[in-house]
Every structure is written in C-alpha cells, then in structure tokens.
Amino acid sequence: MSIAVIDYGAGNLRSVVRALQRIGASLEVTSNPDTVLAAPAVVLPGVGATRDTMQSLERLELVAAIHEVIARGTPFLGICVGMQVLCDQSEEFGPHPCLGIVGGAVRRLPSHLKVPQIGWNQVHYMPHTAQHPLFAGIDDGSDFYFVHSYYCDLTDERNTAATTAYGISFPSALIRGNLAAVQFHPEKSGRYGLQLLTNFVQWAGVA
Numbered sequence: 001m002s003i004a005v006i007d008y009g010a011g012n013l014r015s016v017v018r019a020l021q022r023i024g025a026s027l028e029v030t031s032n033p034d035t036v037l038a039a040p041a042v043v044l045p046g047v048g049a050t051r052d053t054m055q056s057l058e059r060l061e062l063v064a065a066i067h068e069v070i071a072r073g074t075p076f077l078g079i080c081v082g083m084q085v086l087c088d089q090s091e092e093f094g095p096h097p098c099l100g101i102v103g104g105a106v107r108r109l110p111s112h113l114k115v116p117q118i119g120w121n122q123v124h125y126m127p128h129t130a131q132h133p134l135f136a137g138i139d140d141g142s143d144f145y146f147v148h149s150y151y152c153d154l155t156d157e158r159n160t161a162a163t164t165a166y167g168i169s170f171p172s173a174l175i176r177g178n179l180a181a182v183q184f185h186p187e188k189s190g191r192y193g194l195q196l197l198t199n200f201v202q203w204a205g206v207a
Helices: 013-022 033-038 050-059 063-071 190-203
Strands: 003-006 027-030 042-044 076-079 104-108 117-125 142-148 150-154 160-166 168-176 179-182
Touching (some): 003 013, 013 027, 033 063, 042 063, 050 063, 063 076, 117 168, 150 168
Parallel strands (some): 003 027, 003 042, 042 076, 076 179
Antiparallel strands (some): 104 150, 117 142, 117 160, 160 168, 168 179
16 A cells, blocks of 8 residues: 655645655555545645645645544654644744644744754754664764754653754654654655655555
C-alpha cells in the first residue's frame, strides 16, 4: 500500500513528493479523506500560514481524518506548517485554533531576530529520543534547512524530540507514539533530509 501525502495546496508538496519518490517510496497524493484513512502511513507537508492551512484542511474535510489516523496509531509525519497545525492554537495573523492534537501554541520568533529564519541550522536530539529510528544514521547536531517565522511552543516537553537554537531554543522535531513532525524541510536538506524520510518510511513499515 502507498503512503498518503495530503494535498491541500501546500507550496512544498511537489518537492516532498519528489524526495519521497527519490528514496523509492510508494505514495499517493490525495485530498480525499477516505484515502487518508485507508493509508498505512500519512505525510502532511506545509509551507505558509497556519490559518490558511487550517482553512484548507477544513474545506476539504480532512480534519477528522487526520485526527482519526493519529489517534489509532497510523505512522504520521508533519513537515514545517504540517508540524505547527498539530498544536492547540496559533497566534499567526491573530489567535485561532489548530488541530489540537499536541498541546501547545504556535508563536512568532522573537522580534529582535532576522525573521523568517531561512537557511541551515543544527538539530540537536533530546536524550530520550536520540536513539529513535527516525534519526538513524543522522549525527546529533546535523544541519537541516529551515524557512519559518513561527515555532511550536509545546506544553509537554516529552513531545520534544529535538531542538534548534535561533535566538531562542525551540522544538525542531516532535515525536509522540507513531506521530512525528519536524519544523525544518527534509525535502530541501540534502542527504540528511533524504535519510530522515527513508527512516520514516522504514519506521512506518512501508519500505
């Protein structure tokens, strides 16, 4: 069976699809909730604003499907805004609710920084996730590519799988059960990004 890559109009959809195809993953690009529900693993890409993303997911009736697949333990990977919308709420362009799957709020990077953060930055694993299969073959402190103005302020630090420093230390990866998400763009992060996607596919058991 194929990984469902959710298509709600995200700008990085094509690059995520190309990266997954490059590592030989079987995938289906879809905006159909039934296809998402039937998939053995799900990827939620993301670029842009959380409000626009939530409106698109609601319009396509994908919110309930995302909740269900995560609740029943289907391997799930959120990328960039696909990580942020997992939180309870976002303050981007005014407070608004997100999916509420992982406790926390999406907050703007501090105003004294150059925002958005665009470019390479180091990802450091938390002790409790350093040996997680998602990070296999990727050294602690490896560089990944970021493009973002907001970050996830998670309420439960146990969900933080890795951190990155940019004026502040923020969660750059989260893992909870079979749910994983990253603030950076693995599809733009060279060999380490492809390794992370390969690890997800293998972890999900759909290699």
